[in-house]
Amino acid sequence: xxxxxxxxxxxxxxxxxxxxxxxxxxxxxxxxSYALYGFAPLDTPIIEASExxxxxxxxxxxxxxxxxxxxxxxxxxxxDLTVPLAKYVALHYAELSFPFRRFQIxxxxxxxxxxxxxxxEFYQADIDVIGDGKLDxxxxxxxxxxxxxxxxxxxLERFQIRVNNRKILSGFYAMLGLSDKSGDIMxxxxxxxxxxxxxxxxxxxxxxxxxxxxxxxxxxxxxxITGSNQTVLxxxxxxxxxxxxxxxxxxxxxxxxxxxxxxxxPQDKFAVDLTIARGLDYYTGTVYETFMLDHPEIGxxxxxxxxxxxxxxYTDKQLPGVGISIGLTRLFYVLQEQNYLNSAVTTxxxxxxxxxxxxxxxxxxxxxxxxxxxxIRTQLYTEQKKFKQKMSYADKLGVPYILLLGEDEITxxxxxxxxxxTGEQALLTAQEAAERILSGLATARSAPPIREPxxxxx
Amino acid sequence: xxxxxxxxxxxxxxxxxxxxxxxxxxxxxxxxSYALYGFAPLDTPIIEASExxxxxxxxxxxxxxxxxxxxxxxxxxxxDLTVPLAKYVALHYAELSFPFRRFQIxxxxxxxxxxxxxxxEFYQADIDVIGDGKLDxxxxxxxxxxxxxxxxxxxLERFQIRVNNRKILSGFYAMLGLSDKSGDIMxxxxxxxxxxxxxxxxxxxxxxxxxxxxxxxxxxxxxxITGSNQTVLxxxxxxxxxxxxxxxxxxxxxxxxxxxxxxxxPQDKFAVDLTIARGLDYYTGTVYETFMLDHPEIGxxxxxxxxxxxxxxYTDKQLPGVGISIGLTRLFYVLQEQNYLNSAVTTxxxxxxxxxxxxxxxxxxxxxxxxxxxxIRTQLYTEQKKFKQKMSYADKLGVPYILLLGEDEITxxxxxxxxxxTGEQALLTAQEAAERILSGLATARSAPPIREPxxxxx
Numbered sequence: 072x073x074x075x076x077x078x079x080x081x082x083x084x085x086x087x088x089x090x091x092x093x094x095x096x097x098x099x100x101x102x103x104s105y106a107l108y109g110f111a112p113l114d115t116p117i118i119e120a121s122e123x124x125x126x127x128x129x130x131x132x133x134x135x136x137x138x139x140x141x142x143x144x145x146x147x148x149x150x151d152l153t154v155p156l157a158k159y160v161a162l163h164y165a166e167l168s169f170p171f172r173r174f175q176i177x178x179x180x181x182x183x184x185x186x187x188x189x190x191x192e193f194y195q196a197d198i199d200v201i202g203d204g205k206l207d208x209x210x211x212x213x214x215x216x217x218x219x220x221x222x223x224x225x226x227l228e229r230f231q232i233r234v235n236n237r238k239i240l241s242g243f244y245a246m247l248g249l250s251d252k253s254g255d256i257m258x259x260x261x262x263x264x265x266x267x268x269x270x271x272x273x274x275x276x277x278x279x280x281x282x283x284x285x286x287x288x289x290x291x292x293x294x295x296i297t298g299s300n301q302t303v304l305x306x307x308x309x310x311x312x313x314x315x316x317x318x319x320x321x322x323x324x325x326x327x328x329x330x331x332x333x334x335x336x337p338q339d340k341f342a343v344d345l346t347i348a349r350g351l352d353y354y355t356g357t358v359y360e361t362f363m364l365d366h367p368e369i370g371x372x373x374x375x376x377x378x379x380x381x382x383x384x385y386t387d388k389q390l391p392g393v394g395i396s397i398g399l400t401r402l403f404y405v406l407q408e409q410n411y412l413n414s415a416v417t418t419x420x421x422x423x424x425x426x427x428x429x430x431x432x433x434x435x436x437x438x439x440x441x442x443x444x445x446x447i448r449t450q451l452y453t454e455q456k457k458f459k460q461k462m463s464y465a466d467k468l469g470v471p472y473i474l475l476l477g478e479d480e481i482t483x484x485x486x487x488x489x490x491x492x493t494g495e496q497a498l499l500t501a502q503e504a505a506e507r508i509l510s511g512l513a514t515a516r517s518a519p520p521i522r523e524p525x526x527x528x529x
Numbered sequence: 530x531x532x533x534x535x536x537x538x539x540x541x542x543x544x545x546x547x548x549x550x551x552x553x554x555x556x557x558x559x560x561x562s563y564a565l566y567g568f569a570p571l572d573t574p575i576i577e578a579s580e581x582x583x584x585x586x587x588x589x590x591x592x593x594x595x596x597x598x599x600x601x602x603x604x605x606x607x608x609d610l611t612v613p614l615a616k617y618v619a620l621h622y623a624e625l626s627f628p629f630r631r632f633q634i635x636x637x638x639x640x641x642x643x644x645x646x647x648x649x650e651f652y653q654a655d656i657d658v659i660g661d662g663k664l665d666x667x668x669x670x671x672x673x674x675x676x677x678x679x680x681x682x683x684x685l686e687r688f689q690i691r692v693n694n695r696k697i698l699s700g701f702y703a704m705l706g707l708s709d710k711s712g713d714i715m716x717x718x719x720x721x722x723x724x725x726x727x728x729x730x731x732x733x734x735x736x737x738x739x740x741x742x743x744x745x746x747x748x749x750x751x752x753x754i755t756g757s758n759q760t761v762l763x764x765x766x767x768x769x770x771x772x773x774x775x776x777x778x779x780x781x782x783x784x785x786x787x788x789x790x791x792x793x794x795p796q797d798k799f800a801v802d803l804t805i806a807r808g809l810d811y812y813t814g815t816v817y818e819t820f821m822l823d824h825p826e827i828g829x830x831x832x833x834x835x836x837x838x839x840x841x842x843y844t845d846k847q848l849p850g851v852g853i854s855i856g857l858t859r860l861f862y863v864l865q866e867q868n869y870l871n872s873a874v875t876t877x878x879x880x881x882x883x884x885x886x887x888x889x890x891x892x893x894x895x896x897x898x899x900x901x902x903x904x905i906r907t908q909l910y911t912e913q914k915k916f917k918q919k920m921s922y923a924d925k926l927g928v929p930y931i932l933l934l935g936e937d938e939i940t941x942x943x944x945x946x947x948x949x950x951t952g953e954q955a956l957l958t959a960q961e962a963a964e965r966i967l968s969g970l971a972t973a974r975s976a977p978p979i980r981e982p983x984x985x986x987x
Contacts, residue, residue, distance in 0.1 A: 078578065078620065080574060083576065085573055088631070091570050091572060106906050109909075111549065112545065112549050112553050139599070144543075147751060158535045162537065170911070170912060171546075171548070172878060205909040207912050207913065209894070209911040213909065329891075330890065335898040384532065386532060420568060432788065433788065434791075442789060443678070448565055449565065450566070453665040454628060455663075
C-alpha cells in the first residue's frame, strides 16, 4: 500500500512523552495556583461564529485568524481567551455572580509566519476578575501575588513583576498637552530598552510626532525615574496636583504597593516601572509585565492589566476587570531552550515497572494491582523479551523502580525491588516495596518543573 | 455603539462555572486513573494537514470533517484521537519505547447534524498500548481493569463491561463458509437488542445477504449463548477444533477472563457477550463495550478493542495495539440529564470567602494569604457592598465557609468562621480556622463526581 508521509504542521508544538510530562506538570501547577485564589475553571469552544469572535478585531489580528466556512456557517478559531471570556460573560451575565473570577488554560490559534519559537497553536493560561459596574482596586494589588506565587511554584526564582498605571501615564501626557498623541508616544517610549534614550528623543521630535525639545525632555526625565519603589513613588508625588487623572493613578499605585506586602509578595519580586505601558488601548489602570532577570531578551512572560469595559462589543453593561495571561507554549519552549527545565522532575510514565519472570502472570498482575491500590503508577511489563531488553526498556523510560517477580520470590511471598538510580536491590513484601517506593518518590513528585541553571548570576 | 449579539455555536458545550467544576473533576479523575496504569499523557495538535489526517478516512467521516484552507495549506481538525496517535507513533517511532502506552484527553470535531445531546466539539478520553511487531494478550486483559477502576473512581457502580473476541466471531463465520459476508452479518447481528431475533433472521435470509435458513439458525443459536462467563466459555468449547481462528480467539478470551480476577475486576462488572462486535473492521481481537445497567438505551459509554495495525497508512512497521475511548462530553451530558451528578462535589471556586469589615484591608489580605499558604482556596471579597449582598454572593457561589474580619476580631487576633451549611459561627485564630476548614473539606474534596440516584434498582 502507498504510504502517506506522517508529519506535524510547522508552528504546532508536539512533544515527546518525557517533555509532555514536564509541560503537563507546569499546567497542573498553574491550575493549582490559580485555584488557590478562588478562580473558577472555564472552558469555552475553540470555534466561534466569526461575527461574534471578530466583533472587535481588525488589522493585524484579523489577518492571522483561522477563518473558514462549514456549510452556511462562517467560523473562526479563537485567537486569545479574552474575546471568548467577553462573549461568555455577556451571554451568561444573568447566571454569573460578580465579581466573576475565572481561569482558563486553553489552545488559541494565530496564523503567524512560521519561525523558530513562534507557534500557530499555543496554550494561553489566563486569569481575570470581572466586576459588575465597579471593581475595587484591591484586585489590582492581588494580581502580582498570583503571578509571584505561580512562578515560585514553578520553580522560577529570578524574576520580577514590573507594574505601572496607565492613568499616571495618561495624566502625565495630559499635563504636557499631549493627550492626543499619548498612544503614539507610549509606543515610542516602549522601545527605550531596545534603542536607548537618544533615539527615543529623536523619534519623539521627528516630523511625525513633532514634539518640542522641551516636551521630549520632560518625557525622558519622567521615564528615567527609577530606583526603589519608595524612590519612584516619592518622585511621582512631585507631579501631584497638576492633573486629576494622574492623581487618581498615583493613588491607585500607592494602594497597590501598600497591599503587596500583605499579599505576600517579596520586595525584590516587584518594581514600579514607569516605562511599562502595554501597547493596547484596552488597558486603563494598573498594568503588569514579568521578566526573567537573566533573560530580559525573552520579553515579558506574564502580562496584563486593568480594563474598564470587557464586553462593550456585546453588551451595554459596564464590566470592568483585571487580568493576566501567560503564553504557556512559548514559555515552555523558552525554558527548554535556556536549559531551565528541572531534570529531577519525574518524566517516566510509571513509578515502577513490574517484570514477571514466570509463565503464569497472575502473581505479577496481583502485585501490580496492589501497587495501584496504593496510588503508585505501575506498569506491568508483559512482552516476552530477553532480560536485557526488559532492563533497557526500563532505562529508556526512566522508570525509577523495577520489581522482579520470579519463582523464588513468589515462593517467599516477596518481590525484588531495584532502585534504578542507586542500583540497590532488596527482597521485600509487596507492602514493604510499596512503602519504599512511595517514600522514594516523595521528592521527585514535589520537584518544581523549573530549575535555574547554576551559572545564572545577578 | 451597535452591539454584536453574543452566542455560542449550537453543538458546542459551554458550561456554567459550577458544572465546569464537575466536568473538570471527572477529567482529573480520568487522568489519575489512566496514569496509575503507566500511561503517559500525550497532546497533539487539533489541526493537521488534510492529506495526513484523511489518509485513511472516507465516506461518512470525511463529510463531517472541518476542513479548510489557510494560505496554501489544506487543513483539517482532528475527528478522533486515534488517527493523530497513528501519525505520532509513525513519525516519532525511533524516539519512542515500545510497548508505548499513552492516554490523551482532548477535543475532537465532527460536523454532525445539530441535535440534542449530539456535539460537534467534544472531548474524547483515550488510552492505547502500542506494541512494536507484537503485543502480548495480557494487555487485553488489563483494559477492563482500567475501565473498571476509572468508572468506580468516578462514582459509578451499576455498570458492566462486555467483552468478546473478533477472532471467535470471524472463526465461527468461517466454519459456516460465510467469511466473505461476516462484516455484513455482524452489522445485522449488532441490531439484535433493538429489533429482536425474528427480524434479525429475516434480514440474514433476505435477498441481499441470502443466507440459508440453517445458517441463520446457527448464527442465532450462537449469539444466544448467554449466562455466566463460565457457562459461555464452556458452550464455546463445543465449537473448538473446527477452525484455527476460532480456537485462537477462544484461547485469548480464556486468558483474558483468567487474568481479570488478578487485575481486580469484580465478577459482576464483567461479562462475555457474543453479540458485541464493534462495527469497525479495524478490530481484530478482544473488543469491549461498557453499559450503564440502568440506562442501556444510552449505549456503550466506553468502547474499544484490539487492532493489528495502528499506522498502516503511514508506515510499513507492524504496530498492533489495544485501546479504549470514552466520549467524555457526551457522558457528562447524559449524566447531567439522568441526574447522576453528585451534588456533594464542591462546585464553589473557593473553599472560603474572606469578608473584611474594616477600611484598611491589610489584616484581611494577610489572613487570606495565610490560608492560601495552607492550601485552602481562598477568595478575598473586596467590593464595597452591604453585608446582606456579600452574604448573598457567598450563597450563590456555594462557598462552604466564610471568615468575617472586623475591628473586634482584629483586636483579638482572631476571625469569625461561619460554616455555611450548619450556620454555626466560631471565633478562631487563623490557624484554628485553617484546620477547621481543611478537616471540613476533606469529605467534599474526595466526593466522586457521579452518584447514582437512589431509585435505580436492579
